[in-house]
Amino acid sequence: MKLRTLMPAVLAAFSTTAFAANVELYGIVDAYVQVYNGGNGAVVDLGSGGKAGSRWGIKGTEDLGGGNSVFFRLENGFMLDNGTNSPATGGDGYAFQRETVLGVKGGWGALSFGRQYTLNFGGIAQFDAFGCSLGSTINNFMAPAPYIPSNHISGINGLSGIDNMTRRDNSIIYESPKFGGLVMSAMVSLGEQKKLNRVTQELSDEQSNKLGNTYAVQAVYRSGALGVGLTYTYQNLAGFAPNNFRTINAHESLYNLGASYDFGVTKLYGNLIYRQGSKAVDRNANPNLMVYSVSAKTPLMGGYLLNGFAFLKNNTTDDSNAWNISARYDYPLSKRSTIYGGAAYMHNDDNVNYTINGGGGSSSAPDTKIGKSPWTVFVGLSHAF
Numbered sequence: 001m002k003l004r005t006l007m008p009a010v011l012a013a014f015s016t017t018a019f020a021a022n023v024e025l026y027g028i029v030d031a032y033v034q035v036y037n038g039g040n041g042a043v044v045d046l047g048s049g050g051k052a053g054s055r056w057g058i059k060g061t062e063d064l065g066g067g068n069s070v071f072f073r074l075e076n077g078f079m080l081d082n083g084t085n086s087p088a089t090g091g092d093g094y095a096f097q098r099e100t101v102l103g104v105k106g107g108w109g110a111l112s113f114g115r116q117y118t119l120n121f122g123g124i125a126q127f128d129a130f131g132c133s134l135g136s137t138i139n140n141f142m143a144p145a146p147y148i149p150s151n152h153i154s155g156i157n158g159l160s161g162i163d164n165m166t167r168r169d170n171s172i173i174y175e176s177p178k179f180g181g182l183v184m185s186a187m188v189s190l191g192e193q194k195k196l197n198r199v200t201q202e203l204s205d206e207q208s209n210k211l212g213n214t215y216a217v218q219a220v221y222r223s224g225a226l227g228v229g230l231t232y233t234y235q236n237l238a239g240f241a242p243n244n245f246r247t248i249n250a251h252e253s254l255y256n257l258g259a260s261y262d263f264g265v266t267k268l269y270g271n272l273i274y275r276q277g278s279k280a281v282d283r284n285a286n287p288n289l290m291v292y293s294v295s296a297k298t299p300l301m302g303g304y305l306l307n308g309f310a311f312l313k314n315n316t317t318d319d320s321n322a323w324n325i326s327a328r329y330d331y332p333l334s335k336r337s338t339i340y341g342g343a344a345y346m347h348n349d350d351n352v353n354y355t356i357n358g359g360g361g362s363s364s365a366p367d368t369k370i371g372k373s374p375w376t377v378f379v380g381l382s383h384a385f
Helices: 002-020 119-125 162-166
Strands: 021-037 042-048 055-065 068-077 099-106 109-117 167-175 182-189 194-196 203-207 214-223 226-236 251-262 267-276 289-300 303-314 322-332 337-348 375-384
Touching: 119 162, 119 214, 119 226, 119 251
Parallel strands: none
Antiparallel strands: 021 042, 021 055, 021 375, 055 068, 068 099, 099 109, 109 167, 167 182, 182 214, 194 203, 214 226, 226 251, 251 267, 267 289, 289 303, 303 322, 322 337, 337 375
């Protein structure tokens, strides 16, 4: 009799736990074929991650009651064309190189920890019609472009590299609740580096609480058709920059103003970015840059037509400017499958070779000669599960 009374209670307890926790397997598989000419002649190329980086992940939540919940996300990227893990700064040591996030959220906001997307990347991507994917004109300026003759870096991401500006290890992010359409966020990424010897510039055995750290704040306001965002990022470069740039005062700052407005017939997006390099290193390697971008997303024949234009002005180095223009059409075959196609053109000044790339975790573009202006025509398929 006691057993019959106890069993329903036990089953009810397990049932309650099962409903309180939610775990989901998800992913995207994306491949495209392109004809690309970077000054070495046209080449046919199969790539992974055009519209979205190919990935698989596990995410879940648990209701803690009182409006609070715990959430996590573990996400790994891969290259659909060859089956390898997608590249990430730090090499192949990542089990989940796209994201490893654990956090708690409630009416007071959200606090998360781990390898996470930076506020800088999010601030740019949400005000770009392409979301920083293949065809995104501002995304093409994220990666570095060599400067003659020393292979110096002159991209938005500077010395930190594209992956370090998209995601950061050891990061802590707080996001506020919405105040009348305004959401504020703050991020700190701990470098966890050794101190530098001021004479030799080599790493010592003593731990530093500053080198390699990144700090960022962001405010995003949305009301009806209007969206506006402002992001500031400060990076202490010593500790993860290349050895020849490991100086005590090496740093850089990024300021980003983004906006969007939905007119109904089309939605316009814009970004204005200023990157202030450090005087502690070779200025050609870490220049001051201004980047302007405008893009649009227009409903057309059951799909969306995306158009973009961006201009990069190098305020430090001569003959190192560039601009690019693009168009892409996305057509949904179903709720989870989309076919897409488009074209893009990049004009480089004599001392740079910016390329036309997909988003983070996508295939790298074929080689582009310095001073040459690459173009591409592509078609692809993306499927979410």
